[in-house]
Amino acid sequence: MNDTLAAFLDQHALIHQRFEHPPVFTCEEASRLCPAMPGAETKNLFLCDNKGKRHFLVSMPAENSVDLKALAPMLEVKSLRMASPERLLRYLGLTPGAVTLLAAFNDAEHAVEVVIDQALWAADAVLSHPLVNTATLSLPHDSLARFLALTGHTPRVIDVPQPG
Secondary structure, three states: OOHHHHHHHHHOOOOOEEEEOOOOOOHHHHHHHOOOOOOEOEEEEEEEEOOOOOEEEEEEEOOOOOOHHHHHHHOOOOOEEEOOHHHHHHHHOOOOOOOOHHHHHHOOOOOEEEEEEHHHHOOOEEEEOOOOOOEEEEEEHHHHHHHHHHOOOOOEEEOOOOOO
């Protein structure tokens, strides 16, 4: 875990459990290689609008998919696409495979909008990478909500549309 993130979590007494595991790049790998952990498994996408002016960190239950065409009007943009690895590094300081809600910590400029699926927001605890894909933190809902508030990110909680 990033030492600065760890210090931030400790400084603000944000409750969390840490689990080490081999590097994972997909939800499928995580379910195969990670130990059982308390909390909702997440799928996180870093998206941008068609002009690359707005950026979104979208988090949903791991088993879900997203209908980008249906999500775009909900976020008041014409269309959405996966942001490039270069944008991911520039805006969230991450590489592919490590996208996480905790990346809001790296968005000091508040250039990224956080979108969380209603079902995930309702979970007692959420699983998130601590800016690396070799560990996972289990954060109770209250800790996640306080974390986002402390980083200046008010999440947009919606029913993220699924295909079909």
